[in-house]
Amino acid sequence: MRIDVVSIFPEYLAPLELSLIGKARQDGLLDLHVHDLRDFTTDKHRSVDDTPYGGGAGMVMKAEPWAQALASLTEARRDGVARPVLIVPSPAGERFTQALAYELAEEDQLVFACGRYEGIDERVIEWAEDHFTVRPMSLGDYVLNGGEVAVLAMVEAIGRLLPGVVGNPDSLVEESHSDGLLEYPVYTKPASWRERDVPAVLLSGNHGKIAQWRRHEQYRRTAERRPDLLETFDAGKLPRADRTF
Numbered sequence: 670m671r672i673d674v675v676s677i678f679p680e681y682l683a684p685l686e687l688s689l690i691g692k693a694r695q696d697g698l699l700d701l702h703v704h705d706l707r708d709f710t711t712d713k714h715r716s717v718d719d720t721p722y723g724g725g726a727g728m729v730m731k732a733e734p735w736a737q738a739l740a741s742l743t744e745a746r747r748d749g750v751a752r753p754v755l756i757v758p759s760p761a762g763e764r765f766t767q768a769l770a771y772e773l774a775e776e777d778q779l780v781f782a783c784g785r786y787e788g789i790d791e792r793v794i795e796w797a798e799d800h801f802t803v804r805p806m807s808l809g810d811y812v813l814n815g816g817e818v819a820v821l822a823m824v825e826a827i828g829r830l831l832p833g834v835v836g837n838p839d840s841l842v843e844e845s846h847s848d849g850l851l852e853y854p855v856y857t858k859p860a861s862w863r864e865r866d867v868p869a870v871l872l873s874g875n876h877g878k879i880a881q882w883r884r885h886e887q888y889r890r891t892a893e894r895r896p897d898l899l900e901t902f903d904a905g906k907l908p909r910a911d912r913t914f
């Protein structure tokens with residue numbers, strides 16, 4: 670998979686050089702490029718923003734630098750490959766979920782446009798529809814200062830699903846949201862810690878009982894912390910967790 674990220678703060682994406690995603694890039698499992706939007710400006714001040722039409726606080730990101738930057742990325746595309754998906758982090762986007770992470774992990778190329786200020790001139794989104802599959806995407810119902818933090822989260826959630834990135838793919842199946850429920854609690858040595866013992870069933874060696882206990886814990890936790898997910902789960906609308914890549 671190829672991922673391109675465009676931002677006025679490319680250094681914000683430096684954490685993607687670390688840990689599992691960093692190793693996936695070194696191993697050639699993930700082809701990730703970060704681009705500085707200012708490299709696509711033409712004025713001597715390398716300006717990327719201007720005042721909003723209609724008034725209001727703050728500044729809006731100019732359209733032309735974005736069109737230049739995004740056009741350069743579609744040209745990088747190999748012939749015969751599906752249109753790249755342009756993901757635009759936004760408080761007004763569709764909600765990013767584990768199901769979407771699975772779906773996007775199957776794409777050939779993802780391009781992330783990190784807005785700042787009060788957002789990007791809307792005409793960029795309209796223009797991009799001719800070159801990309803455009804998906805405004807929200808990380809959650811809160812307002813960040815820009816798209817970079819959302820991109821870090823989405824690239825990690827998507828990248829870890831790619832073949833070979835996570836050492837043991839089995840660990841991807843039994844995690845929160847992969848089967849529609851929250852994950853079960855985990856424990857490790859010592860068996861007794863500050864007078865708190867590991868649930869005896871986990872020391873029993875009875876794998877049927879252990880699986881049963883874990884499933885029950887998933888239900889209990891989900892009912893307690895995220896009853897909204899239970900409605901989805903009970904309705905059988907499970908996110909795709911059975912997909913293998």
Ligand SMILES: Nc1cc(-c2ccc3ccn(Cc4ccc(CN5CCCC5)cc4)c3c2)n[nH]1
Pocket residue numbers: 758759760783784785786787788789806807808809810811812813814815816819
């Ligand atoms: N899930 C999630 C994603 C984000 C996110 C993603 C990209 C950008 C780019 C700029 N901002 C800051 C920001 C500030 C003010 C407004 C609200 N204004 C009211 C009138 C016009 C706009 C919107 C946006 C982002 C925020 N936040 N949360």
